[in-house]
Amino acid sequence: MGIAQSPPPKTLPLSADEGGKKRKSYETLNRRRRWHGSGKEMEPLLLSDAEEIAALYRELSQFPSLSSACIGPEVTTQYGGKYCNIYTEWSQRDLERAENVKFCRQYLIFHDSQSIVYSSPSGNCTEIKGELLSRDSPSGAQKAVLRKTSNSKGEEKQFLEVWEKNRKVKSIELTALEKHGQVYEDDQFGCLAWSHSETHLLYVAEKKRPKAESFFKPKPPEMNSEDEQVKAERQDKAIKGEQYVFYEDWGETLVAKSTPVLCVLDIESNNVSVLEGVPEHISPGQAFWTPGDTGVLFTGWWHEPFRLGLRHCTNRRSALFHVDLTGGRCELLSDDTRAIWSPRLSPDQCRIVYLENKASGPHQQCSRLCMYDWYTKLTSVIVEIVPRPGKDEFTGIYCTALPELCWAADSQRVVLDTAQRSHQELIVVDTLSGSVCSLTKGSHLGSWALLTIDRDLLVARFSTPNCPPKLMVAFLPPAGKESEVGWVCLEEASPVEGITWGVRKLQPPPEQDNLQYAGLDFESILLRPTQVPESGKYPLVVSPHGGPHSVYTTSWTLYPAALCRMGFAVLLVNYRGSLGFGQDSVDSLPGNVGSQDVKDVQFCVEQVLQEEPLDPQRVTLLGGSHGGFLSCHLIGQYPGTYKACVARNPVVNMASMVASTDIPDWCLTEAGLLYDQAALPDPRHWTEMLLHSPMQYVDKVQTPVLLMIGDEDKRVPPKQGLEYYHALKARGVPTRMLWYPGNNHALSGVEAEADGFMNIALWFLQHLK
Template sequence: MEPPLLVNTEDIAALYRELSQFPSLSSACIGPEITTQYGGKYCNIYTEWSQRDLERAENVKFCRQYLIFHDSQSIVYSSPSGNCTEIKGELLSRDSPSGAQKAVLRKTSNNKGEEKQFLEVWEKNRKVKSIELSALEKHGQVYEDDQFGCLAWSHSETHLLYVAEKKRPKAESFFKAKAPELSVEEELTKTEQGDKAIKGEQFVFYEDWGETLVAKSVPVLCVLDIESNNVSVLEGVPEHISPGQAFWTPGDTGVVFAGWWHEPFRLGLRHCTNRRSALFYVDLTGGRCELLSDDTKAIWSPRLSPDQCRIVFLENMAYGPHQQCSRLCMYDWYTKLTSTVVEIVPRQSQGEFTGIYNTALPERCWAADSQRVVLDTVQRSRQELIVVDMRSGSVCSLTKGSPLGSWTLLTIDRDLLVAKFSTPNCPPRLMVAFLPPAGKEAEVNWVCLEESNQIQEITWNIHTLHPPPEQDNTQYAGLDFEAILLRPTEAPEKVKFPLVVTPHGGPHSVFTISWMLYPAVLCRMGFAVLLVNYRGSLGFGQDSVASLPGNVGTQDVKDVQFCMEQVLQKEPLDPQRVALLGGSHGGFLSCHLIGQYPSTYKACVARNPVVNIASMVGSTDIPDWCLAEAGLPYDQSALPDPKQWTEMLLHSPMQYVDKVQTPVLLILGEEDRRVPPKQGLEYYHALKARGIPTRVLWYPGNNHALAGVEAEADGFMNIALWLIQHMKL
């Protein structure tokens, strides 16, 4: 029996509008602790959220505050403080260490549409500083991204540290008419100010850091003296290093930062935690720069302990898989020694810790005792909060006994934890708890500050898969993997749901049991959705990650197909109505599957898919990915030889295009630097030439994520209608 399915365009649009209104929780900070006249304590929690506004075609950012009454060990009472307020123009904001002041980096536009950046300082109920940074002409645009960007108060609260683009020399045409001659004094003044334009430099190419970091080329560390309004650019950073993620040293004598090598050229940095980088210290007085960590690895997210004695950071091997299992390392400021606190985990023991997989530590992650660190990490198909004892290296889960779902740490301050929790049928909730004393972490008691209604119409579960013996990887034998299945809850007996199979991108990424808009809407429409964490996904141990390079297009493809076949046998699903939906490497797998199993899938949707690794290598911001995932060595100074070009092609879905029978919808972002849209067009032309029904959606102003509100909404509607049309629903 076929279940009722939502097929009317207006009904689908209304459903998408309804579910897209659930906001996403992006950040939180905790205000100073206040003691009342009766001895009770309370503090304020400031949170920032983001919500899609379909009418304005943008993500709206807003804040909400909450009051927490506590006794330093447990929460006595909590309540929202007023309603939400939209935030406009804020790029970055940070409270000072005492909480008495707040710094804000703000973007504004004038009547001519010209953008300006202001650095503001707020105190109590007023703005005490507003400095137009662009007018000072000390640097270019300030970086607001989470790769390089920072806004750090000095411990004395007299200076602000941030990262900006290095000021470029002015350029002019060779043929520009000469200006009237200046006096010797005017000429000297102009030269000293660096205003003299250089001829012929108007169109010089400045290499940037790729996807989502376009126009970010040479970052510099900048310091604002709040009293004098003077901005200075720090000297001493090596020429071959791009600095970011900076903070003040104990005593404010210098700055510690993560530095990425950019010679001989820059490789894409977003989602690539394998780029050669190290921890550095630059002295403010002498401009001396000192290397603090191994300079052959990749590091990120350095965080100073409350007692200002230790710096924790994450470390990976340089090159290889773009994301992998990481080490948690610690640098002692006074002994100058670096130690590994949590090692890479090759393989998970039964039910045990699988390692650390994290793209960024929260800005505040240390417990008040400066001996423990709290972070979130993927553990198989879940995201959990863990606490690490920095002396012993022991790891304890803070969420194991809590509701099953995915947890993200937003901040911890004075041992008050603020976290986000969600599941595939529960939009994000705001959770708070006090971190128990060392050794008693499992006794944590979570309190929900902001509820969200569970969507009763969606049911989900996790399937564990063991590949058949003939598909086992002999080098990494015995690996298993998982998949998350969402399906409609209410169904008459013997109903079989149409199935949308979705492998994730990366390939070294993972689906977790968290809130995701597209799967939720598809499920509410009447589809079952299978999210596949094939071997090579994060969260299953480093062996799983290492098993995939050299085997893309075979091992991952077989995992998805095997998973789909197994779930069809165990769940009420219709084998005659199965479709594919994947993006990036998930699109790569979707195109492989319709070529290798041409009679299985009734429809396919590929978002910014990799279709030909050989043709992608010369146009992507991550050429190393193309060789590494094909199992080949990467050398920045060497071109691939003919055998390597062939090998890359033989790992690509393009080799199976002659076998494709499935109608394909391609969704492409015009500004995609990761998988340039010509990849999708290459596949489109090949399918058109062979008479396969195909269509392209082309979104200007969108990059690899296709996350623009308009593109995301329009893309979903077209996906839904494509599935309905070609699955004969």
């Protein structure tokens, strides 16, 4: 399937004030840079002063990220013109408050249903406080908000609010009702869905647990009163000896989320009910109403015999289910031997599309796009898995989630974003023909993400490695004319001065080819300071991604941009096994981790050192998770290449990790072994996992290593870092470890992220002198 090209986006010019502010900001940064030389040839020096580095980080960290968008109802003016409101949510790091601040901004769009006539921001930004979830009703007349508050004692409460026009018409304290536990607000299970009649709200919460008390708690004195309070206490009697029962959760980022239940709020009566009929071995989520509001559709994940981590794992056994509200009957609608997620109902309420993977193997893979017809009860595969794409052809779907609104108004086409090699593109899929067309290929080098589509108005995010996110809008052209899409920029972001970048394609040498999957290639993204050195060469930071089945795309990322502005070149490596290059590439890596991926990174480094003005005596490594696994492998297998290494929550010993991680299947699968939840430990498997791990090369390590560890990491347990730390210290290798309380695998807390960057920069500077 070929991909059509589209023209470059139209951009709206910056106002004089906005342009002046941007220029002033970058002039300030440039004054902080130190230069030497004369004339046109000036050689940039690495920023080495901690205060200057902190000022640079502060400047770049203030660029906000665009997280979601919602399109309001269409309004027709008295003159026949049409306009609508676009509501957007952003987040920004606040270093002083040590938190991510969420805020909203709205825009007015005047249009003729085919193109945008005029657009403008509507007022300034407003910070959002306490909102966990929010959804507009189908008509746009009402808005539901799930809000978290804390009282003077620090006790958290959750409220479900309904807003209408300029007032709040409902505020229900869900915590006080005690019908269920905490409401799920995550993007794995969470939902807040209006019924089509706008009379009920559907959401997911933790199942109410029985009250428990000690066997030795004294009995309360006998009471003669038979008032309502006493009756209630008798009905909710505590169970003795149950207070220490273990409840297994769904792992990384889903801590304390164990048994979700589907809940419905009747807006008129304020009554909350927990839906019955969901099988006990199933955890429901991603729910929405059936046509006619007679039932609920949801994704159900198997949690027997025990739960495996779900975050970034689209290979967990799951299926599409339907609960009939009239009879309480639960019906299976999809294959129950696979993994499915992100079911989305078409505007005409006839069809449901969803993504599907194998329920085994790599955690992320090339996915199918499937469709279930509500009336014929037939399931069809719309887009198949792509084993190996041809040159410039569609490479397949690699998606962690479909946008909540992804259908075109014709209820025939679906729009989504997906990695295509090292770019993220928007594609439109015709569900009748299965044809795939790109809405963004050739428009601008960079990466796109779809935020929403409503009445064929597309709202998207666009960024590049040297340009923070822009807010883009366009109308989806009629079927067959998608390549004529014309993008308009609503919120401009100027490129960061001093950074240039490009994508490099690499073919492994014949001796490193995978005979089972011969001929695969891979790519890297190289960021470089724009100023060409007069005599010297740039120091290089090499960064392989985690996963390993993930991908670096040509999008804005804070750490690489900040390192490049410091004066480093940064090499982001998409080794074989990365997403976006076909399923064969994904399948080529299991059983070859620690070898194929390591050789790909090293080959990429050697090539770029030959072809670019880079200093081979000043090469460093930066990686997290599987990227940390590769960094530790590289300093052991190629000890003379790298002068410093930073590993963030790295995997160092798969054999010791397998019994303590939320993803034990990962350790076996990536080592080329089959995973069985009921299997007993096998010494041969432990040996195989150890042989694929960086720990076997620790005796050869000479490179100074900085370890960054999150103490609440359930994916790569903190003891992995401790194990490597002790092994390096015992061998006299310069080693330092930073331990971040309250941080999980991503180390994404604002304070930990900022401190982490400073320590990375200073560690590299210290060991490159």
